[in-house]
Amino acid sequence: MHPLLSFISYDSSPTVLGVSTILCGVLLYIVSKMLGFGSRNQFVVEGRTAVITGGSEGMGKAVACQLAEMGANVVIVARTTSKLLAAIETMKRVADNVERQKFHYISADLTDPAECQRIMSEVTEWNDGQEPDIVWCCAGYCHPGFFTETSIQALRNQMDTVYWTAANTAHAILQRWLTPISPSKQAPIPTRHLIFTCSTLAFVPIAGYAPYSPAKAAIRSLSDTLSQEIEIYNGSRTSKARCEAPAADVKIHTVFPMGILSPGFDNEQKLKPALTKQLEEADKPQSPQEVASIAISALERGEYLITTMFIGDIMKGSALGPSPRNSIIRDTLTSWLSNLVFPGVIYDLRRKAWKWGVKHGLPTNPDGN
Structure with missing residues (x-):
């Protein structure tokens, strides 16, 4: 969802932002794109092993299939076995070399930390004793609604299925990746990647997403924290004393898509308050395949916080704070543009929410759902 588009197209806002400012901002953005990362691929997946949680449908399945096309060995994790089996067959059809690659599925409840430990143990055994190289957290669903109209249990379920599935998975794999080994056993291993899937709602909250947005914001905060902590372990690998250290460097990334066309999105639309739909009416949801492709391209460029369209970049620019930048020039220019736009947004x-209350009354009224 991007209310920013709705705001920019709103007739009565000429005093907030002139057309010339928008055009200049877009031009600066395009130019800055040209000054980004080099051409070296920083996310090589051919022959490597990836674990995708939430990999049976939606974005997770799209990511799994595209990594299979690129030559990776892929393990998908979800609860429903029938969906996992169907996804495995799809991956085999699109795989780069189905005779050389391996595919596996695990049915598990990621809200249970013990299950996440089991997954990593099973994957390591299946992968000839080697930990996976890539772990991408895509599990979770959105239960929209107004805060006081949502049960405490539903609020807890959102935190469990959105934040804790990612945190449990990250904890399980990082404990393995960061286990120190002696210098005599250390050998060159390509960088490992832990990837979270978040939402632009972590940058710009919208009325009607109170159960969901805090969990996504928590993922963003966890990602920022881990991006600092991981440098302790990466630094230890270059110690002149040649002390014990992890087997490989680790990089943290987080993807911030907007609406994604999927079965989960269809269910979300049935629950979404009418006000929320109005606030995000300009949103044009992307296909899972498009989101996956954009995210993988950004990973190849070495990006940390990854958005999937221009409006998402502007949202990110409004909330970068202490997060590491993908590009000092590009992100600075985007942040300047965001600072011009967002006071009006x-x-x-807030005005639209107030006017909705004037017209429809309380959320519990039939017309003010």
Whole structure:
């Protein structure tokens, strides 16, 4: 969802932002794209092993299939075995070399930390005793609704299925990846990647997502924290004393898509308050395949916080704070543009919510759902 588009197209906002500012910002953005990362691929997947949680449908399945096309060995994790089996067959059809690659599925409840430990143990055994090289957290679903109209149990379920599935998975794999080994056993191993899937709602909250947005914001905060902590372990690998250290460097990444067309999105639309739909009416959801492709390309460029469209970049620019930048030039320019746009966006969102209350009354009224 991007209310920013709705705001920019809103007729009564000429005093907030001139057309010339928008055009200049877009031009600066395009130019800065040209000054980004070099051509070296920083996310080589051919012959490596990836674990995708939430890999039976939606974005997770799209990621799994595209990594299979690129030559990776892929393990998908979800609860429903029938969906996992169907996804495995799809991966085999699109695989780069089905005779050389391996595919596996694990049915598990990721809200249970013991299950996440089991997954990593099973994958390591299946992978000839080697830990996976890539772990991509895509599990979770959105239960929209107004805060006071949502049960405490539903609020807890959102934190469990969105934040804790990712945190449990990250904890399980990082404990393995960061286990120190002696210098005599250390050998060159390509960088390992832990990837979270978040949402632009972590940058710009919207009324009607109170059960969901805090969990996504927690993932973003966890990602920022881990991106600092991981440098302790990466630094230990270059110690002149040649002390015990992890087997490989680790990089943390987080993807921030907007709406994604999927079965989960269809269910979300049935629950979504009418006000929320109005606030994000300009949103044009992307296909899972498009989101996966954009995210993988950004990983190949070595990006940390990854958005999947221009409006998402502007949202990110409004909330970068202490997060590491993908590109100092590009992110600085985007942040400047965001600072011009968002005072008006914030006002517009609040005004629309107020006007909705004037017209429909409380959320519990039939017309004000």
